[in-house]
Amino acid sequence: xxxxxxxxxxxxxxxxxxxxxxxxxxxxxxxxxxxxxxxxxxxxxxxxxxxxxxxxxxxxxxxxxxxxxxxx
Numbered sequence: 001x002x003x004x005x006x007x008x009x010x011x012x013x014x015x016x017x018x019x020x021x022x023x024x025x026x027x028x029x030x031x032x033x034x035x036x037x038x039x040x041x042x043x044x045x046x047x048x049x050x051x052x053x054x055x056x057x058x059x060x061x062x063x064x065x066x067x068x069x070x071x072x
Contacts, residue, residue, distance in 0.1 A: 010048050015056045022049045 025046045028034050
């Protein structure tokens with residue numbers, strides 16, 4: 001259930017907010033500031049953030065393609 005709540009929270013983030021969170025996760029993991037179990041949890045959250053960012057970028061790309069076609 002907590003994972004579903006986490007995914008709902010991620011889906012509400014803007015691209016910029018998701019990148020900021022992802023950057024923070026990467027920093028913490030790289031610096032070894034968190035225990036192994038939390039690193040794994042943060043890695044999982046990071047992967048969800050990456051998926052969310054990719055989805056946003058794909059939607060933006062489709063919209064740009066659509067706008068370009070309309071202008072032709």
